[in-house]
Amino acid sequence: MTVLPAKKLPARRGLSAALLSALIAAASLPMVVSDIALAPSAQAQSASAASAPIATLYATLTRAEASDAGAPEARAALIGPAVDQAFDLETVLRNSVGLRYAGLSADEKAKLLRAFRDYTVARYVSNFKPGAGAKFTIAPATRPSPFGNGVIVDTTIGGSSDTPTAVDYVMQAGSGGYRIVDVLLDAHISQVATQRADFSSALNSGGVPALIALMNRKTQTFMQN
Structure with missing residues (x-):
């Protein structure tokens, strides 16, 4: 005062x-x-809270791009905790599977979540290799999400010579704070919707074992790429 x-x-x-x-x-x-x-406005404080998990994720990806970040397994160990903190992986998986997720057993859900977590981490390992030099920016303000009661954090990712790509995050607040429930590539392509089409094909062909096998194959490819 x-x-x-x-x-x-x-x-x-x-x-x-x-x-x-x-x-x-x-x-x-x-x-x-x-x-x-x-005092800072409540809106500014909310925007800061919503973007904090993304800032932590981007800082980790920057470290994973360092020349001494090590082999893919070492970078996966580095990136994994940041993914766990930033994403609500269970919600992303549930929305990616669709309506049939509710009918799965607890054991099937647990196995799917483990495979999906490995798949998500491996994708970051593949995309952000040592020497990649990606540049990250995070917009200071959020905007309302059209998908429920969350907010969207706008960011860009680009290299030193590339045109930055808009990568926006749909954030929802829970007991542990804000977490990512979807990623919008080029500001409009829903990663959840894309995964739903991919996952649905596997589930239709062979149920949960086929979907786990699909994610495991993608994980292995990402880790070797």
Whole structure:
């Protein structure tokens, strides 16, 4: 709380003694500047909270691009915890599988989630190799999400000579804070929708074992790429 010193008012002709006394009394009171006006807005605080997991993920990807980041397995160990913190992987998986997810057993869901986590981490390992030199930017403000009650954090990813690509994140708040529930490539291509088409084909052909096998094959390819 900031307190400004009192100021003396100059005497003015024509003022009554009573009015002059009242003005002097009022001027002697300290002027208070509200702490609320000085504090960051709730909107700014919310935007910072929503973008924090993405900032952590991007900082980790920057470290994974360092020349001494090591083999794919070492980079997977580095990236994995950042993915766990930034993503609500269970929600992303559920939305990627679609309506049939509700009918799966607890054991099937657990096996799918393990495979999906490995697949997600491996994709980052493949895309952000040592020496890639990707540049990340995060917009300071969020915007409302058209998908429920979340917000969207706008970012770009690009190299030193590439035109930056818009990569936006749909964030939802939960008990542990904001986490990613979808990624919008080029600002409009839903990663969840793309995965749903891919996953649906595997599920239709061979159920959960076929989907796990598909993700494991992709994971292996990413780790060797």
